[in-house]
Amino acid sequence: MKQDPIQDRLRQFESLCRQRGQPVTVQRRYILEAVLTRADHPTADQVYESAKDRVPGLSRTTVYRVLDVLVGLGVIRRLHHPGANARFDGRISRHHHLICKKCQRVVDVESRNLDDLELPPNQRHDFRIEDYSVHFLGVCAECDREAAQ
Numbered sequence: 162m163k164q165d166p167i168q169d170r171l172r173q174f175e176s177l178c179r180q181r182g183q184p185v186t187v188q189r190r191y192i193l194e195a196v197l198t199r200a201d202h203p204t205a206d207q208v209y210e211s212a213k214d215r216v217p218g219l220s221r222t223t224v225y226r227v228l229d230v231l232v233g234l235g236v237i238r239r240l241h242h243p244g245a246n247a248r249f250d251g252r253i254s255r256h257h258h259l260i261c262k263k264c265q266r267v268v269d270v271e272s273r274n275l276d277d278l279e280l281p282p283n284q285r286h287d288f289r290i291e292d293y294s295v296h297f298l299g300v301c302a303e304c305d306r307e308a309a310q
Contacts, residue, residue, distance in 0.1 A: 167194065167197045167198060170193075170197055170236070170251070171190060171193065171194060171197075173236075174189075174190070174193055174234070174236050175190075177234060177236065178234070181234070183230070183234070186227075187216060188212075188216055188219060188223055188227055189227050189230065189231070191212045191215050191216050192208060192212050192216075192224060192227045192228065192231065193227075193231055193236060193237065193251075194212075195208045195211035195212040196208060196228075196231070196237050196249050196250075196251045197237075197251040198211075199211070199251070200269075201266070201267070202240055202248040202249065202250050202258075202267040203248060203249055204246045204247065204248055204249075205221070205224055205225050205228055205246070205247065205249070206221070206246075208224055208228065208249065209221050209224040212224065228249055231249075232249075235253065236253065237249050237250060237251050237253065238250045238252070238253055240258065240267065240296075242258075242260050242267075242296055242298070243298075244262070244265075245260075245265045246265075248265075248267055252269065255276055255292065255293075255294065256269050256270065256271055256294065257269070257270040257271075257272060257275050257294050257295040257296070257297070258270060258294065258295075258296045258297070259296075259297050259299065259301075260296055260297065260298050260299070261299065261300055261301035261304055262298050262299065262300060263300055263301070263304040263308075264301060264303070264304050266301050266303075268301075270295075270297070272295075275295050278293070278295075280293070
């Protein structure tokens with residue numbers, strides 16, 4: 162029988178919360194599930210729209226707070242890029258992104274070459290690098306087609 166990767170991640174999350182003394186709330190579980198079931202790197206508002214019907218009384222403020230907790234626990238990532246709202250990514254392994262400057266669409270990119278980049282020496286900047294991802298800014302095919310019409 163195949164294991165469901167989302168259910169596996171939810172079980173790992175619950176275990177992590179117990180190890181760290183964090184409560185496993187319905188809100189946290191459904192908000193994490195809302196991020197994990199999407200491949201489009203949702204904004205907090207999109208997560209709210211996905212989860213609000215499953216969690217009675219859920220507020221946008223709660224979604225923002227829970228997303229911060231989930232990022233702090235390391236179970237999701239927050240993506241930042243110029244001119245856009247923060248987006249959230251359930252894939253926590255190293256990968257990279259294509260970002261459309263017009264519609265803000267974010268697409269995952271796998272590249273062994275990018276994964277193996279040599280990092281700059283930390284001493285020059287008094288900064289400890291823990292991880293990295295590369296973001297390529299451009300225009301997606303859909304926006305390109307719309308602009309050509």
